[in-house]
Every structure is written in C-alpha cells, then in structure tokens.
Amino acid sequence: MKIGIDYTAAIRQGAGVGRHTRSLVATMLEQEPLDTDFVLFYAAGGLNQSQQTHLYSLERHRPANVKYVRLPFSEPELTRLWQRLKIPLPLEWLAWMDNPFPFPAPLSGLDVFHFPDFALPPHRKGKGLVTIHDLSFMVVPECAEAGLRRYLTAAVPHAVKRANRVIVVSENIxxxxxxxxxxxxxxxxxxxNGVGPQFRPFNETERFELEEVRQRHKLPKHFALFVSTIEPRKNLTRLVEAWAEVKQTPAGRDRKLVLAGRRGWLYEPIFRRISDLKLTEEITWLDFVPDVDLPALYNLAELFLFPSLYEGFGIPPLEALACGTPVVTADNTALREVFEGAAVLCQATNTVSITEAILTTLTSLDGDRHLVTELRAAGLNRAKQFTWERAAGETLALYRExxxxKFQ
Structure with missing residues (x-):
C-alpha cells in the first residue's frame, strides 16, 4: 500500500491542524509495517528557521518507507492556482516538475491521497480522503476572518463532494x-483526536522541571490557564470580564490568569478590554508556548479555562485533563460531546455562567476539594479514551479499506 499525505500544515502550523497532522502521522509510522510506503508532500518556500530545522531533522531521520516531496509552489501560490484561478493542475504533475528524477514520478502509484487540512487539491489517480476539523466559518461566520471564510466556504463543500471519504474529528462535525x-x-x-503520552500528571521527582518552566515563562505561583490562539471564537472577552468578577472574591484575590497563544485575528479588542478593566497586572500573556513546555504548563496551572464559542473537538482542554488539571469549558458543539461529565460546563455566551463555573471550581480547590478530586479522576479517565494510537489505527484501517x- 502506498499513501500520500499533505504534510504542509505539519511543517508550517505550530498548533491546530499542524499539531494534529504531526501527531497522527508520527503514530501511524510507528504502527504500520515497513511494506506500506508513505509519501509526505509539502508546499515550498516561506519556512522560518525553526521550520527548516524541523524539516531537516525529519528528512535526516526518516524511516526507509517514508519519502518527503517538495512541491514547486508556495502555499499561497497553490491556493491561487487551484481555488482562485481554478486551474486543475494535478498534484502528480506538480511534484514531477520539481522532482523530475529519478523515475517513477514522486507521487505516482499512490493508493490514497490524504489531505488533513480542509481542501482537496486535484489529483489524477488514487482515492481522495479529506479531514474536516470544524465548520466554524459556516456556523459562527462572525468569528472567522473574511478572507479565510471566503476560502473555506468555497474549498470545503468542493472537497467534501469530490472526496471518496471524509474524516471528521467529532460526531458534532x-x-x-x-x-x-x-x-x-x-x-x-x-x-x-488524541492526546500524547507526554501529557500526564507530573510526580514529585519532576518538581525541578516544573519550576524551570515556571521561571522561564515568569509564571505566578497560583494561576488559571488558557491555551489557544487569541481570537474572537475563543470567547476571551467574556472570559476576561468573568475574571474581573472572580478577582473581587476571596477565591480569586491571589490568583492570576495566564493566556498562552499567538495573536490571531482581531486580538486587539481582547487586550484593550484587559486594559479597560485594569487587569494588566492580573492577566499574563505568554504568546505561543512550544509543545515541549505544554505538559509542565498544564501541570502548573490550578485550573484550565476554555469557554470557546465553537470547537470541532478541543485539543487543549483534553491535554489539560490528561495532566490532571480541572477544566471549565463551554456547554456547546463538540465540547459538550467530548467533555460532559469530566469538566465543569458553562454557557459560553453568559458571563455570569462563566464566572460561576470558575468560582465553583476555585472554591473546591480552597475547601474540601471534593469536586476537584472527582474532576481529576473523571478527567484522567476521559483522556485515556482519546489516544493518537487509536486515531492512527482507525485512519490506517480506512486507508486499507x-x-x-482487507485488514490483516
């Protein structure tokens, strides 16, 4: 069996689809026998030093059944070619243009093309498989940047219609x-989606590593944590307003809120609201946190907050659960599907509901701890149900189908 996977997002995107693709592919390579060949192709150009180093390391240490193929155009150029100009130049031809030797052509003879990032580019042979992570651009269009919304509104229906099969990451999608x-x-x-084995409760012997991460990121002793892109869909304005109310209570007085994530679309009003509420000393922004530091960050947090307006799955709160950290998240979309019974759910559009959910959990932390003990046990059990090993096995079975x- 010969499988082609679009690896562009894995190289270029630190979180979201990028992390999903890296985790899934790495686990599939561990599970699948060497008689299955994988061709990981990616768009050219635009890589920063970290991305170039990552790609070099992958190519240097690749297994014998894995080949990396660079396409001759950048990601924006490919989008313009396929989506805007609607020129159906197949992937096989593009790959051959940049890799004419040796024969056969790099993307020839593939049984399945897997595209993990919403779109389905033209290809001549092989079955087409696309992964759709969410439909936020349709369900909550006001939370999507206009250019991205236009692109996905055109690309996703086309991809879903043309693909032989479609993977989604939740029943909600x-x-x-x-x-x-x-x-x-x-x-x-x-x-x-899954959660990697590195996301787990740290023990006392790892206290030094925790303190090292605390010092490196200048983290307070007691804090609640949010991890994701700073953008409207994550509902951070209401979270900040809820935190202002929490700070007026004994449970919130000595605690801070830490936001970890790169600045996304329309991040400015969120930071402006922090300033208006005079919370600049009470809320810390870390920017993007490298994957290697995330397990320690979750372990250091007393509480994880994720009142998003819409999610196709919700990887950050799952990672928090796997680390034994209590989670407050929204009672909507796939968040309800994945986290009901293992986290405290709130109404995302109601600041009072968010505030009450936070205070309920913090009060338990400071009191008899009965609720947080139950949440920790339920969260750890829930996280065990979502592994990349399971996701990889199900994806490989779909490739074979x-x-x-037939499955051997």
Missing part, C-alpha cells in the same frame, strides 16, 4: 456536514 452540506453519512468517518485491502 459529522452532524453539521450532513445537515448543512447534505453529505451522505456513510461517506463520513469519525476519528477523534479505501485501497481495497
């Missing part, structure tokens, strides 16, 4: 595809 795009349910396969092979 499957329901939305059926209801909004009329996708046949039998065409859709739900493969939940699409390639016409």
């Amino acid at each position: 499957k329901h939305e595809l059926v209801e909004r795009l009329g996708t046949p349910p039998e065409k859709i396969k739900v493969v939940y 699409m390639a016409g092979l």
Whole structure:
C-alpha cells in the first residue's frame, strides 16, 4: 500500500491542524509495517528557521518507507492556482516538475491521497480522503476572518463532494456536514483526536522541571490557564470580564490568569478590554508556548479555562485533563460531546455562567476539594479514551479499506 499525505500544515502550523497532522502521522509510522510506503508532500518556500530545522531533522531521520516531496509552489501560490484561478493542475504533475528524477514520478502509484487540512487539491489517480476539523466559518461566520471564510466556504463543500471519504474529528462535525452540506453519512468517518503520552500528571521527582518552566515563562505561583490562539471564537472577552468578577472574591484575590497563544485575528479588542478593566497586572500573556513546555504548563496551572464559542473537538482542554488539571469549558458543539461529565460546563455566551463555573471550581480547590478530586479522576479517565494510537489505527484501517485491502 502506498499513501500520500499533505504534510504542509505539519511543517508550517505550530498548533491546530499542524499539531494534529504531526501527531497522527508520527503514530501511524510507528504502527504500520515497513511494506506500506508513505509519501509526505509539502508546499515550498516561506519556512522560518525553526521550520527548516524541523524539516531537516525529519528528512535526516526518516524511516526507509517514508519519502518527503517538495512541491514547486508556495502555499499561497497553490491556493491561487487551484481555488482562485481554478486551474486543475494535478498534484502528480506538480511534484514531477520539481522532482523530475529519478523515475517513477514522486507521487505516482499512490493508493490514497490524504489531505488533513480542509481542501482537496486535484489529483489524477488514487482515492481522495479529506479531514474536516470544524465548520466554524459556516456556523459562527462572525468569528472567522473574511478572507479565510471566503476560502473555506468555497474549498470545503468542493472537497467534501469530490472526496471518496471524509474524516471528521467529532460526531458534532459529522452532524453539521450532513445537515448543512447534505453529505451522505456513510461517506463520513469519525476519528477523534488524541492526546500524547507526554501529557500526564507530573510526580514529585519532576518538581525541578516544573519550576524551570515556571521561571522561564515568569509564571505566578497560583494561576488559571488558557491555551489557544487569541481570537474572537475563543470567547476571551467574556472570559476576561468573568475574571474581573472572580478577582473581587476571596477565591480569586491571589490568583492570576495566564493566556498562552499567538495573536490571531482581531486580538486587539481582547487586550484593550484587559486594559479597560485594569487587569494588566492580573492577566499574563505568554504568546505561543512550544509543545515541549505544554505538559509542565498544564501541570502548573490550578485550573484550565476554555469557554470557546465553537470547537470541532478541543485539543487543549483534553491535554489539560490528561495532566490532571480541572477544566471549565463551554456547554456547546463538540465540547459538550467530548467533555460532559469530566469538566465543569458553562454557557459560553453568559458571563455570569462563566464566572460561576470558575468560582465553583476555585472554591473546591480552597475547601474540601471534593469536586476537584472527582474532576481529576473523571478527567484522567476521559483522556485515556482519546489516544493518537487509536486515531492512527482507525485512519490506517480506512486507508486499507479505501485501497481495497482487507485488514490483516
């Protein structure tokens, strides 16, 4: 079996689809025998030093059954070619243009093309598989940047229609595809995201590592944590307003809020609201935190807050659960599906509800701890249900099905 995977997001995106693709592919390579070949292709150009180093390391240490293929155009150029100009130049030809030797052509003879990042580029042979992570651009269009919304509004229906099969990361997304795009349910396969083994409760012997991360990021002793991109969909304005109320109580007086994530679309009003509420000394922004520091960051936090307006799955709160950190998240979309019974749920559009959920958890932390003890146990058990090993196994089984092979 020969599988081609679009690895562009894995190289270029630190979080989100990038982390999903890196984790999934790495685990599949550990599970699949060497008689299955993987071709990981990616768009050219625009890599920063860290991304170039990552790619060099991958190519240097690649297994014998893995090949990396660079396409001759950058990601924006490919988007313009396929989406705007609608020139159906197939991937096989593009790959051959930049890699004419040796024969056969780099992307020839593939049984399955897997595109993990919403779009399905043209290809001549091989079955097409696309992963749809969410439909936020349709469900909450006001929370999507206009250019991205236009792109996804055109690309996703086209991809879902043309693909032989579609992977989604939750039952909620499957329901939305059926209801909004009329996708046949039998065409859709739900493969939940996972959480890596590095996300776990640290023990006392790892206290030095925790303190090292605390010092490096200048973290307070007691804090609640948010991890994700700073953008409207994450509902941070209401979270900040709720935190202002929490600070007026005994439970919040000596605690701070830490926001970890790069600045996204329309981040300015969020920081402006922090300033208006005079919370600049009470809320710390860390920018993007490298993957290697995240397990310690979750372990250091007393509470993880994620009142997002819409999620296709919700990897950060799952990582927090796996580290034994109590989670407050929203009672909506896939967040309800994944976290109900293992986290404190709140109404994302109601600041009072967010405030009460935070205070309920903090009060338990400071009191009899009965609630947080239950949350910790339930959270650890819930996180065990979502592993990259499971996701990789289900994806590989789908590859075999699409390639016409029976599971051995």
